[in-house]
Amino acid sequence: MIDALCAPELAPIVDLVVWADEDGEPYAANHLGSVRFRYQGGAEVLSGTNPLGSEDPMAFLPYQQELANPSPRVSTENAYPLAWQRLRSFFADPERSPDLAIVHTPRHFFPDEGGHVGEHGSLDAIQSRAPLIMSGAGVKKMGYVDAFARLVDVGPTLAFLAGVPAMDLVDANGQGLDGRVLRDHLEPGGGQRRHVIGMLWDGAHCGDLLHLAETGELPGVARLIANGLALRGGAVAEFPSITLTNHTSILTGTGPGRHGVMGNVYFDRATGERVVPNDQSTWHLSADWLRPSARTIFEMVAKHAPGGDGTVRTASVDEAIDRGADYATMALIRESGESGADALDDALPDPTTSPYLRDAAYLEDSYFRWGVRVDDFGITQMSALFSNPGSAPLLTWWASVVTDCGHHGGGPRSDMARDALRQSDARLVTFLDHLDSIGLSDQVTILLTADHGFEGSDPEVIGSWKAALDATGIPYRDEGPGLVYLL
Structure with missing residues (x-):
């Protein structure tokens, strides 16, 4: 064969x-x-x-x-x-x-x-290269750095920044993770507890994102880098360099051979079933396919953060791999009893009135149209979670999708892809301004990444x-x- x-x-x-x-x-x-x-x-x-x-x-x-x-x-x-x-x-x-x-x-x-x-x-470099930007409390101000990391490093780094001791960065069996804490880019004492936010711009092309930030077209991303660093080599995705494999790798710190999500579609010999976790009808159930040994960063943080009184210690916004999060968008779908995205359709804003939309012509693409709606709902959720400093989560993961829509529809460096990047950047600026307005910016660490790159x-x-x-x-x-x- x-x-x-x-x-x-x-x-x-x-x-x-x-x-x-x-x-x-x-x-x-x-x-x-x-x-x-x-x-x-x-x-x-x-x-x-x-x-x-x-x-x-x-x-x-x-x-x-x-x-x-x-x-x-x-x-x-x-x-x-x-x-x-x-x-x-x-x-x-x-x-x-x-x-x-x-x-x-x-x-x-x-x-x-x-x-x-x-x-x-x-398996190649460009499709596997996701951006990796770190900013804020506990992060060294290094600007653009000629280095690379791996996407499996993102989860352990976020958990460590949120207060999980290095010795407890292990899976459910007590085995060490595949990823490592990116200590070289953290200030001494980087493991002290703070508000930690991981942002994923699905499919955001690393090279073009950094280029647009340097040329002033992504002021939000530039603002993050000015208060931290960006790795020129980004973060290498696990193979295959596709969505659910790498969302799961990020949020467990392990590769697919350990967490069990081999792709957006794969076959399970034990059950004889075709598994399709990356679909609107099933992704709210995606965490069900995690191997028993896998442990999410939400579960790691919960072990070390007091709770049980209704406090939202961890939050998962628009993310399929949400097991253990106190607040999760996908939990709203599960609790509704309806199937997939239909359960939240009434909650998703009208994309034609989005303040972040640049070119309304791209709404003719159904995936792009849906991505605008999801991401506008995402910024609404984030604003609510960070309504005041006293109730802000310790660890938050915020996934955005319109960047994937734009890059699939137009290819990297296309007008459609760059429209999506500028859109996401505008939402980022709104959120950063909001953190400033509530006096929380100095207490927040932000890590921005993606799940893969793109080629045309x-x-x-x-x-x-x-x-x-x-x-x-x-x-x-x-x-x-x-x-x-x-x-």
């Missing part, structure tokens, strides 16, 4: 095929050759020539280098950071990990199978690998598409 997928005629759409052996060691192959990944980086060539350009997490920096080579045409011109760690985790779940995964080329356009103008999901597809690069899989005669199911389970 791997040989069939590595046929030269599939090279325009198949970037890599990845899998793991019985010991969990990861491999990759394409039409050029095959390699085995090593823990310290560097791939051992097994056949042909090395199909990988590099494994450098800082590839395509400074930003001008990315602009000069957008959506690389061949894998030897691309970079695949931290491949060993990410793939080893991805293939570690014996019941939910696929037997192999097919990585789309950056330019592959597959609208008939759920693809978009802007795409993510790859090419409408002329189309095709499917289904015929090649079918021709092998091996029974299989292809979820995603790209996650192949042998039957």
Whole structure:
């Protein structure tokens, strides 16, 4: 099957095929050759020539280098950071990990199978690079820093800042997390309790976000960086670089092989069920698919924060992975007894009257229209949670979605994507001004990130690998598409 997928005629759409052996060691192959990944980086060539350009997490920096080579045409011109760690985790779940995964080329356009103008999901650097900005109390003022982190580092850092001792940054079995506290960017005493806010702008393109902040087009983001730092290399997403896998990785500090959410769609061999957690009808139940050993940062903080008197210690705004939060938007859906987003439809504002909307023409895109409504509801919830300093949560996670809508609809650096970034920035400015007005700004730490990056597809690069899989005669199911389970 791997040989069939590595046929030269599939090279325009198949970037890599990845899998793991019985010991969990990861491999990759394409039409050029095959390699085995090593823990310290560097791939051992097994056949042909090395199909990988590099494994450098800082590839395509400074930003001008990315602009000069957008959506690389061949894998030897691309970079695949931290491949060993990410793939080893991805293939570690014996019941939910696929037997192999097919990585789309950056330019592959597959609208008939759920693809978009802007795409993510790859192992490569740009689709895996999320922004990482830290600001406020306990954070060093370093400005733009030539460094990178991992998205699994975000959760432990937020929990530590909210007062969880380093020794208790463990899963439910007492095992250490995959992520680490980003101590190099914190002031001494960074673990002292304060109000901690994690913000996720879904799919926000790291390079363009930082570029727009530097050129004055995102004043809210620039304000955060002036009071803290931004990592040029951002934070490397877990594989696949898609939504629910990385929301869960952030909020548990573990990779998919431990938390169990292998993708937005995957197969569970133990139950024989196709799992679709990233859907409006199911995402309020997403935490149900977490492995028993997984522990969210809301649960970590609750163990160390007094409560039980109705106090909102932790809050989860517009986030699917909300287990353990005292306040959660998804809990409102669960309590309603209705299915999915329909339960809150009446609560979502009219997007045509949004004070944050820039170009009303984008409302013709149904996903973008919905994203404006959700994010306007998000700022309303945040304002209520921070109505006064005495009732503000200790730890808050605030997810926004319109940035994903804009990047899917138009691709990175498009007018649509930048409209979404400017929109989100305007909401951020509103919230920062609100913190100033209640005198809480000096007591708040903010971390802004995303769940993945984005690259632009090419409408002329189309095709499917289904015929090649079918021709092998091996029974299989292809979820995603790209996650192949042998039957």
